Amino acid sequence: MTTMTEASVREFKMPDVGEGLTEAEILKWYVQPGDTVTDGQVVCEVETAKAAVELPIPYDGVVRELHFPEGTTVDVGTAIIAVDVSGGAAPAAEQPAPAAEQPAPAAEQPPAPRPTDEPKAEGSGRQPVLVGYGVATSSTRRRPRKGPEVPVQQASTAIQTELNGHGAATPAAPAGLERPLAKPPVRKLAKDLGVDLTTVVPTGPDGIITREDVHAAVAQAQAPRQEAPVAAAPAPAPAAVSYDSARETRIPVKGVRKATAAAMVGSAFTAPHVTEFVTVDVTRTMKLVEELKQDKEFAGLRVNPLLLIAKALLVAIKRNPDINASWDEAAQEIVVKHYVNLGIAAATPRGLIVPNIKDAHAKTMPQLAESLGELVSTARDGKTSPAAMQGGTVTITNVGVFGVDTGTPLLNPGESAILAVGAIKLQPWVHKGKVKPRQVTTLALSFDHRLVDGELGSKVLADVAAILEQPKRLITWA
Numbered sequence: 104m105t106t107m108t109e110a111s112v113r114e115f116k117m118p119d120v121g122e123g124l125t126e127a128e129i130l131k132w133y134v135q136p137g138d139t140v141t142d143g144q145v146v147c148e149v150e151t152a153k154a155a156v157e158l159p160i161p162y163d164g165v166v167r168e169l170h171f172p173e174g175t176t177v178d179v180g181t182a183i184i185a186v187d188v189s190g191g192a193a194p195a196a197e198q199p200a201p202a203a204e205q206p207a208p209a210a211e212q213p214p215a216p217r218p219t220d221e222p223k224a225e226g227s228g229r230q231p232v233l234v235g236y237g238v239a240t241s242s243t244r245r246r247p248r249k250g251p252e253v254p255v256q257q258a259s260t261a262i263q264t265e266l267n268g269h270g271a272a273t274p275a276a277p278a279g280l281e282r283p284l285a286k287p288p289v290r291k292l293a294k295d296l297g298v299d300l301t302t303v304v305p306t307g308p309d310g311i312i313t314r315e316d317v318h319a320a321v322a323q324a325q326a327p328r329q330e331a332p333v334a335a336a337p338a339p340a341p342a343a344v345s346y347d348s349a350r351e352t353r354i355p356v357k358g359v360r361k362a363t364a365a366a367m368v369g370s371a372f373t374a375p376h377v378t379e380f381v382t383v384d385v386t387r388t389m390k391l392v393e394e395l396k397q398d399k400e401f402a403g404l405r406v407n408p409l410l411l412i413a414k415a416l417l418v419a420i421k422r423n424p425d426i427n428a429s430w431d432e433a434a435q436e437i438v439v440k441h442y443v444n445l446g447i448a449a450a451t452p453r454g455l456i457v458p459n460i461k462d463a464h465a466k467t468m469p470q471l472a473e474s475l476g477e478l479v480s481t482a483r484d485g486k487t488s489p490a491a492m493q494g495g496t497v498t499i500t501n502v503g504v505f506g507v508d509t510g511t512p513l514l515n516p517g518e519s520a521i522l523a524v525g526a527i528k529l530q531p532w533v534h535k536g537k538v539k540p541r542q543v544t545t546l547a548l549s550f551d552h553r554l555v556d557g558e559l560g561s562k563v564l565a566d567v568a569a570i571l572e573q574p575k576r577l578i579t580w581a
Contacts, residue, residue: 111189113162114182120149120156120489127151128176128357129183138166146184154456154487164188176357285312293317298324374430374551378511379560383568384532386542388412391574400469405476409447409501411574412524412567414471416499417443417464418580419566426563427496428519430553437554446498446515447475449482457515458487459495503527509545519555522567523547544571 117127127149134146145157146166164186171177283300285293289312293300296317303320305312346353388411395406420427420443428439445463449456458481460466460474481487497518502510503526512523525545532541548564570576 111187112167113164113186113188115146115160115184115186116182117149117177117179118158119179120151120158126176126178127156129171129173130155131173132169134166134169134184136166136168140164140166140186150453151489154489154492155453155485156489160184160186162186162188283312284310289314289317296321373516374514375553376511376514376549377552377555377557377560378547378549379557379564380509380545380547381564381568382543382545383571384534384541385527385544385571386534388571388574389527389542395468401472404469404472405479406472408527409499409524410468410472410475411577412501412522412571413445413447413463413475413499414468414577415567415570415574416497416522416563417445417471418570418577419563420497421464422566422580423559423563425559426520426550426555428554429496429517430519430551440496442496444494444496446495446518446521447478448498448500449479449487451482451485451487453485456482456487456492457495457498458482458491459498461494497521499524503544509547511547512549514549514551518551520548520550520560520563522564523549 120127128151130148130150132147134140134144140146140160141163142161143159146160148155148157150156167185167187170181170183170185177183283303284305284307285300290300292298292314293303293312298317298320300312300317303312303316306316307313385408388408392406392408392411395401395410424441425439427443428437431438442462443464444459444461446457446459449458458478460471460478463471463474466474478487478491481491495515495518498512498515498521500510500512500521501524503524506526509525510523512521514521523546525547527542527544529540530543531538532543533539534541546564546567548560548567550560566580570580
C-alpha cells in the first residue's frame with residue numbers, strides 16, 4: 104500500500120457507520136484509480152456486523168489509489184482510498200524529498216569520529232544526525248570486550264577473601280578475582296557435577312563454598328533448562344484442514360452472521376430465559392385482516408396478520424409497561440422504557456437482522472402498516488441502515504411464515520422480551536360448545552427472568568392472546 108504524504112492527497116478512512124463497530128468488509132468498489140469523484144458520491148459498499156452500507160466520499164478530487172481489494176475486512180479508522188484533491192498531482196513517491204529532509208552534503212558534515220568511538224549498528228542504531236552538528240561524540244561509548252560475566256556477589260566474595268587473607272590468584276581465575284574458597288572434597292564434587300566454582304555463591308564461614316552451595320547451583324542451573332522448552336517452544340503449527348470440496352462447503356463467519364452469533368451466545372449465557380406458550384383461536388383476527396385490506400384508509404399498504412399481532416403486543420405493553428425494560432448490569436438497575444422501538448426479525452441473504460420501528464407505540468394502525476412495509480422491503484434489498492437496528496426494546500419473530508408451529512426465541516441483547524408467532528392453521532377447535540374448524544396459532548413469549556417474573560410475563564402473553572381472539576379489544580384497550 105502506497106503511503107500518501109503530500110498535502111493535496113486526502114486519505115478517506117473507514118468510518119464507524121454504526122454504534123461501536125470495529126470493522127467492515129469491502130463488498131464492492133464503484134470507482135477506480137483515475138476516476139473523478141465529487142463530494143457526497145458513493146465510492147464503495149461495505150458490510151458491517153449489522154448491515155450493508157454505501158459510503159460517500161466527503162470531498163472532490165481524483166482517485167489516486169484503492170488501498171484494499173473487494174472482499175477485504177478493514178478495521179474502522181484505516182485509510183481505504185486516497186483522493187488527490189488538487190486535481191491530479193503526481194504521487195508523493197514521485198515528488199522530490201523536501202529540502203529540510205534531504206541529507207546534508209558531505210562537505211558540510213564534521214569529521215567522522217574515530218573508529219573506536221563510532222557506535223555499532225546494533226540495537227537502536229546510530230544517534231540522530233542534526234544538520235550542521237553531526238553526532239555528539241560524548242554520547243558514544245567504546246564497545247566492551249567480550250569476556251566472562253562476573254556476578255556482583257562473586258566480586259564481593261573475592262574482595263572479602265582478599266581482606267581476610269585467604270586464597271591466591273591463579274592463572275585459571277579471571278583477571279582481578281581470586282580463586283574461590285572450597286575444600287578439596289567440594290572441589291571434586293563440583294568437578295564431577297560440571298559446576299564452575301566461580302559461579303557459585305558461597306554461604307560458608309569466611310566465604311567458603313560448601314557442598315550445599317554446589318548442589319544449589321546445580322538445581323538453579325537445571326530449573327531454567329527444564330522450564331525453557333515449555334516457555335520458549337513455539338506453538339505447533341495448526342494442522343492443515345482437509346475436506347472434500349465436492350461433499351462440503353465452508354462459509355466464513357463474518358459480517359451479520361458473525362455479529363448474530365456473538366449476540367445470541369451473549370444473550371443465552373447472560374440473561375436467564377423463560378418461555379411461555381399459548382394457543383389462540385385467531386379466526387376473528389383473520390377476518391379483520393381481510394376487512395382492512397378493503398378499507399380505503401389502508402389502500403396501498405401492506406396488511407397481514409403480523410400487523411394486528413404487532414398492534415396487539417403494543418397494547419399489551421401499554422397495559423403492562425414494566426415488560427418494556429432492560430437490565431443495567433453496571434448500575435444494577437432495571438431501566439423501564441417509556442417508548443417502544445418494535446423490532447421485527449427479518450431473514451435476509453446476509454443473515455438474520457432485527458430492524459425496529461422507532462416509537463411504534465405512538466403510531467396509528469395505518470402508520471404502523473406503512474412502517475412495517477418499509478422495514479420489510481428495505482431488509483430484503485439489503486439496505487437496512489445500522490441506525491434502524493439500534494435501540495430496540497422488544498421484538499417479534501414470525502416463524503409461522505416457514506410453516507413452524509412455534510419456538511423458544513432468544514432475546515436480543517438489551518431487551519427484556521421477544522414474541523414468537525407460529526403458523527396459522529385450520530384446526531378443530533371447540534367454539535361455542537361445538538367442535539369447529541378454526542384458524543389457530545401458537546404464541547411463545549421469552550423474557551428475561553431477572554426483571555420479568557412469571558406473573559408479568561403471563562399477563563402480557565394473555566393480553567396478546569385475548570386481543571387476537573377478540574380484535575375489537577384493540578379499540579377498547581388501546
